[in-house]
Amino acid sequence: MTTAIANIDHYLESFTEFEKQAGDDPRWLKALRETALARFLETGFPTTRDEDWRFTNVSAIARTRFSRAGKRPAGLSSADLGAWKIPSSAAQLVFIDGRFARSLSTLEGLSKGVTLSGLNEQVRKQPAAVEAHFGRYVDIRRDPFPALNTAFAEDGAYVHIRRGTVLSEPIHLLFVSTAEDTPEMSHPRNLLVVEEECQATVIEEYISLGTGSVLSNSVTELVAGESANVVHYMIVREPEETFNISTLRIEQARSASVASHSLLLGGGLVRNNVHPVLRGEGGECLINGLFVGNGRQHLDNYMLVEHASPHSSSRQFYNGILDGHAHGVFHGRIVVHKDAQKTDAKQTNRNLLLSDDAQVDTKPQLEIYADDVKCTHGATIGQIDENALFYLESRGIDRVSARRLLLSAFASECLARMRADAARAHADELIHQHLLSVGNTLSEGSAEPGRPTERTWEEVG
Amino acid sequence: MSLLEIKNLHVTVGGHEILKGIDLKLNAGEVHSIMGPNGSGKSTLAQVLSRRETYQVTSGEVSFNGKDLLAMKPEEAACEGVFMAFQYPVEIPGIGNAYFLRSALNAIRKYRGEDEMDAMDFLPLFREKVKLLEMDEKLMNRSLNEGFSGGEKKRNEILQMAVLQPKLAILDETDSGLDIDALRIVAKGVNAMRSPERAMLVVTHYQRLLNYIVPDRVHVLVDGRIVRSGGPDLALELEEKGYSWMETEARPTAPASA
Numbered sequence: 001m002t003t004a005i006a007n008i009d010h011y012l013e014s015f016t017e018f019e020k021q022a023g024d025d026p027r028w029l030k031a032l033r034e035t036a037l038a039r040f041l042e043t044g045f046p047t048t049r050d051e052d053w054r055f056t057n058v059s060a061i062a063r064t065r066f067s068r069a070g071k072r073p074a075g076l077s078s079a080d081l082g083a084w085k086i087p088s089s090a091a092q093l094v095f096i097d098g099r100f101a102r103s104l105s106t107l108e109g110l111s112k113g114v115t116l117s118g119l120n121e122q123v124r125k126q127p128a129a130v131e132a133h134f135g136r137y138v139d140i141r142r143d144p145f146p147a148l149n150t151a152f153a154e155d156g157a158y159v160h161i162r163r164g165t166v167l168s169e170p171i172h173l174l175f176v177s178t179a180e181d182t183p184e185m186s187h188p189r190n191l192l193v194v195e196e197e198c199q200a201t202v203i204e205e206y207i208s209l210g211t212g213s214v215l216s217n218s219v220t221e222l223v224a225g226e227s228a229n230v231v232h233y234m235i236v237r238e239p240e241e242t243f244n245i246s247t248l249r250i251e252q253a254r255s256a257s258v259a260s261h262s263l264l265l266g267g268g269l270v271r272n273n274v275h276p277v278l279r280g281e282g283g284e285c286l287i288n289g290l291f292v293g294n295g296r297q298h299l300d301n302y303m304l305v306e307h308a309s310p311h312s313s314s315r316q317f318y319n320g321i322l323d324g325h326a327h328g329v330f331h332g333r334i335v336v337h338k339d340a341q342k343t344d345a346k347q348t349n350r351n352l353l354l355s356d357d358a359q360v361d362t363k364p365q366l367e368i369y370a371d372d373v374k375c376t377h378g379a380t381i382g383q384i385d386e387n388a389l390f391y392l393e394s395r396g397i398d399r400v401s402a403r404r405l406l407l408s409a410f411a412s413e414c415l416a417r418m419r420a421d422a423a424r425a426h427a428d429e430l431i432h433q434h435l436l437s438v439g440n441t442l443s444e445g446s447a448e449p450g451r452p453t454e455r456t457w458e459e460v461g
Numbered sequence: 462m463s464l465l466e467i468k469n470l471h472v473t474v475g476g477h478e479i480l481k482g483i484d485l486k487l488n489a490g491e492v493h494s495i496m497g498p499n500g501s502g503k504s505t506l507a508q509v510l511s512r513r514e515t516y517q518v519t520s521g522e523v524s525f526n527g528k529d530l531l532a533m534k535p536e537e538a539a540c541e542g543v544f545m546a547f548q549y550p551v552e553i554p555g556i557g558n559a560y561f562l563r564s565a566l567n568a569i570r571k572y573r574g575e576d577e578m579d580a581m582d583f584l585p586l587f588r589e590k591v592k593l594l595e596m597d598e599k600l601m602n603r604s605l606n607e608g609f610s611g612g613e614k615k616r617n618e619i620l621q622m623a624v625l626q627p628k629l630a631i632l633d634e635t636d637s638g639l640d641i642d643a644l645r646i647v648a649k650g651v652n653a654m655r656s657p658e659r660a661m662l663v664v665t666h667y668q669r670l671l672n673y674i675v676p677d678r679v680h681v682l683v684d685g686r687i688v689r690s691g692g693p694d695l696a697l698e699l700e701e702k703g704y705s706w707m708e709t710e711a712r713p714t715a716p717a718s719a
């Protein structure tokens with residue numbers, strides 16, 4: 001306990017130092033940071049006694065003394081990042097340890113309806129545009145990590161797409177950490193404002209080029225205007241030394257359609273919060289994800305879908321593949337507010353365990369305050385189907401290839417829900433490349449007859 | 462030398478002996494049928510020959526094309542030329558029919574030291590067989606057996622057989638659940654594959670299929686043993702009298718079970 005408290009104090013020290021450096025920032029921003037810090041100091045890090053954190057122990061984060069990533073001389077060149085470019089993206093914004101690196105970014109040839117920049121630059125240039133949305137959606141009282149992010153919010157992506165703009169190519173936000181010897185933290189803060197009748201895809205991708213321990217604690221506020229069509233990708237590809245906590249807060253206006261695709265393909269401890277609020281009538285939200293873990297990875301997906309108006313629909317589909325001692329979590333909470341009649345919400349979580357030591361916890365939670373709604377949820381946990389495996393083998397395909405085919409088939413359910421474009425092609429490539437890292441240990445005992453291999457539940461509420 | 466030679470095969474599943482000494486010789490060019498009541502061990506025999514590991518061979522030998530079949534893994538047996546049409550074909554969402562079949566064909570070609578076939582070369586061959594089995598080509602772009610009717614699944618098995626061109630084709634109750642039109646189409650596909658180089662083992666409960674696929678020999682399997690072998694007429698006799706007279710007849714010759 002004492003160590004945890006000492007480390008909380010250490011965040012206060014870091015904050016005091018940060019405040020000095022950020023002395024020129026607008027007053028509203030400084031006030032927001034102070035409130036957020038006070039809130040964080042009050043609660044500290046969550047423990048497994050908190051219902052929302054029951055399956056995820058963050059004491060390793062609480063124990064580690066992370067310092068704010070310093071501004072290092074840019075040791076990287078565009079060539080170093082060549083391998084992380086997405087072919088035919090509309091633009092790529094690069095962030096080194098949470099800070100926007102304009103010289104490494106590609107922003108040319110954008111349509112007139114789009115403003116892209118670092119959040120920090122935007123705060124200086126047009127503070128009012130930022131103030132109109134910043135911190136207005138994410139709830140710092142509900143979760144300590146967004147509070148910590150808000151306290152240390154310094155930079156991130158600012159994306160503003162003006163009314164009626166249609167972008168067919170994705171905007172790629174690449175977050176690179178470079179920590180080497182001492183544990184470092186960064187708190188990327190992204191604001192994505194997509195106005196009425198726009199169409200856009202934004203890819204948020206986290207990688208690491210260093211070898212050190214990193215806490216990446218990001219918050220993204222995505223505002224989708226009326227009838228906007230927005231696709232968001234969260235891609236985590238960091239090494240096992242990394243703690244990645246992300247919060248995506250989506251605010252949807254009337255008839256807006258938003259898709260959130262999460263690919264957790266790396267990281268040691270990952271918590272992926274997705275929180276859409278279907279504020280306007282007739283909104284649609286698709287929450288689609290794939291998490292693939294091995295070794296001692298811990299991959300936690302916390303979904304909170306709020307239906308706040310009538311006639312809105314949401315679909316959640318998460319597939320997990322866990323090997324080694326990996327631990328996966330799917331927590332799917334759906335809240336239907338009193339006036340949100342005719343809500344149609346569906347949630348499905350399917351998991352494949354490839355080893356005896358892999359584990360998954362799946363938990364649905366429905367809170368329905370309206371009386372004319374359709375909500376269903378279901379989950380399955382199983383092993384690779386021995387019948388399917390034998391079927392493929394009996395046609396000449398060897399066991400390792402047959403397992404690969406089945407794993408990629410399982411993962412492709414997630415791909416099939418993405419719109420066919422450059423972003424999906426990128427996701428497809430990453431998934432198939434990553435799947436080579438799991439399912440390589442062939443357990444002979446899994447064919448035992450009579451052993452229960454699958455648990456399933458489904459309910460309609 | 463016979464293509465397939467089974468000597469005194471004993472097989473147990475979960476401690477129960479299912480096959481209690483099977484002897485069978487099958488030459489290239491021949492079609493044999495295994496008939497028998499439910500639970501007699503027909504499907505077990507088919508599964509053992511396609512090398513399903515859940516079945517434990519306690520004694521006996523099986524040679525295929527001069528090689529020890531029981532030493533092979535399922536994919537090796539397939540690459541050597543054994544093919545089983547499943548009684549219950551598995552649905553696998555996410556793997557396309559055509560993609561799967563080309564992967565299987567290429568795995569076998571690779572094993573034999575032949576060049577792999579690209580999609581362009583594969584397509585004409587595939588289309589020809591799809592036509593033979595009178596299947597809807599649209600089905601082929603869908604996931605493997607997913608949402609297929611019973612008849613479509615069985616036709617898909619024969620389609621796979623027609624593309625993979627095995628030396629030994631084992632049909633495990635391919636007729637079960639088929640309406641008469643589907644049965645004719647399946648039989649047409651199978652008959653098109655009869656050749657002097659290929660042998661077939663048709664496992665069935667009913668004689669009906671054998672009206673369309675006329676076997677050279679019929680073996681009757683009862684309680685894990687072949688109790689009688691004969692020509693195609695034996696199947697007709699069974700259809701008329703049922704299996705019970707043979708089960709009674711078999712009993713005195715059977716040694717007391719342990």
